[in-house]
Amino acid sequence: MRSRIDWNHGTLPAIGMAVLIAVSHVGTGETRSVVTPTAGELPVPLIAAHPSAAAAAAQQGPAALDYGVYKERVEPVLLRDRGGYGPGLSACVTCHVQSGTPMRLQPLEEDGSGGVYWTDEQSRRNFDVVSALVAPGEPEESRLLMAPLELSAGGSGFHVGGKFWESRDEADWQAMAAWVSAADPRSASAEAAPEVDFEFFRTCVQRIFQDREQVANRMECAACHGSGVRGFAQDLPEGRDFWNEQESRQNFELLSRFIEPGDPLGSRFLTHPLDSHDGGDNYHSGGRRWHSQDDPEWRMLAAWVNGDTPQCVVEDR
Ligand code: HEC
Numbered sequence: 001m002r003s004r005i006d007w008n009h010g011t012l013p014a015i016g017m018a019v020l021i022a023v024s025h026v027g028t029g030e031t032r033s034v035v036t037p038t039a040g041e042l043p044v045p046l047i048a049a050h051p052s053a054a055a056a057a058a059q060q061g062p063a064a065l066d067y068g069v070y071k072e073r074v075e076p077v078l079l080r081d082r083g084g085y086g087p088g089l090s091a092c093v094t095c096h097v098q099s100g101t102p103m104r105l106q107p108l109e110e111d112g113s114g115g116v117y118w119t120d121e122q123s124r125r126n127f128d129v130v131s132a133l134v135a136p137g138e139p140e141e142s143r144l145l146m147a148p149l150e151l152s153a154g155g156s157g158f159h160v161g162g163k164f165w166e167s168r169d170e171a172d173w174q175a176m177a178a179w180v181s182a183a184d185p186r187s188a189s190a191e192a193a194p195e196v197d198f199e200f201f202r203t204c205v206q207r208i209f210q211d212r213e214q215v216a217n218r219m220e221c222a223a224c225h226g227s228g229v230r231g232f233a234q235d236l237p238e239g240r241d242f243w244n245e246q247e248s249r250q251n252f253e254l255l256s257r258f259i260e261p262g263d264p265l266g267s268r269f270l271t272h273p274l275d276s277h278d279g280g281d282n283y284h285s286g287g288r289r290w291h292s293q294d295d296p297e298w299r300m301l302a303a304w305v306n307g308d309t310p311q312c313v314v315e316d317r
């Protein structure tokens with residue numbers, strides 16, 4: 001079921017090309033111009049760092065998630081074609097490049113011969129996104145590892161994408177676990193995401209869910225988001241016109257799936273109803289509420305997602 005690696009072929013021609021270019025330079029006597037820049041740059045920091053390597057390491061603080069290992073060992077898992085289609089069968093990337101999923105990966109580049117790959121810049125963005133779904137040093141606390149793991153092996157209960165690993169002994173799982181384990185849990189607090197203010201959600205953000213004025217099709221969020229996995233504006237019991245504390249908590253918990261603290265443009269709550277011409281997702285069956293990131297309400301929400309408690313501008317704009 002797993003381990004057909006068609007998707008990976010994309011990276012091979014690229015590597016092959018790089019080697020060919022280097023070789024042809026050597027062959028035409030341009031060895032120096034190719035080799036010198038790298039050779040010239042490398043030893044300097046190496047030599048400088050060497051005598052005080054321990055001191056430098058101490059200064060850098062606890063080991064963070066390693067990008068190199070991610071690129072080499074983890075990203076191939078996300079890219080791998082498993083020879084099937086659907087939950088538990090498709091390559092992770094087939095679903096996770098789409099605007100409807102969390103862990104939103106960069107769109108793939110094509111190499112002209114049917115292969116696909118990510119540029120280094122794209123991989124770095126993926127690295128940020130994927131890193132947000134792991135707890136450094138703690139594979140078992142990492143959603144990346146637990147969502148696709150079978151329940152019987154301790155995986156988490158819910159993954160629309162299905163289950164990919166029957167046990168933690170599987171090579172994919174081990175590769176990801178090694179990456180996560182190598183990082184120090186203390187490195188997490190260094191880059192800890194800001195806390196998103198629940199009280200502001202309860203009193204201010206939820207008012208957006210009931211307001212139909214600013215939406216293209218004149219339907220409030222609550223009309224469509226009243227139940228199910230996107231039910232962050234759950235149906236109100238008869239006789240009440242606003243959510244109580246407990247319902248607000250539940251709404252908040254569901255909406256949190258669509259929020260990346262500290263990253264407004266990585267938060268689908270902010271990108272889904274935002275015009276696609278200004279950073280929004282391609283499609284939302286509920287239409288657009290914000291036509292640009294300059295919309296005062298959008299700016300307010302961005303500040304909130306960044307951990308602030310801004311002034312509420314839902315009604316007075
Ligand atoms: C068939 C489509 C599909 C495939 C294939 C898929 N996913 Fe998902 N994944 C989803 C959707 C949809 C969600 C959001 C709903 C959910 O959390 O189940 C999701 C959610 C997640 C989450 C976030 C869970 C959370 O707690 O917020 C992680 C992590 C994840 N997937 C990892 C993976 C990995 C790793 C693979 C490949 C081994 C993969 N997915 C394959 C569709 C898919």
Ligand code: HEC
Binds near residue numbers: 285289
């Ligand atoms: C007319 C019905 C409708 C309205 C009104 C509506 N939505 Fe949606 N929304 C949907 C549907 C259906 C989906 C899932 C398909 C899609 O992505 O378009 C969705 C998806 C979303 C998602 C992405 C969820 C995911 O699974 O990735 C977010 C976030 C969202 N809506 C927020 C809002 C907000 C905020 C409002 C109000 C400003 C709103 N929606 C209004 C129907 C609606």
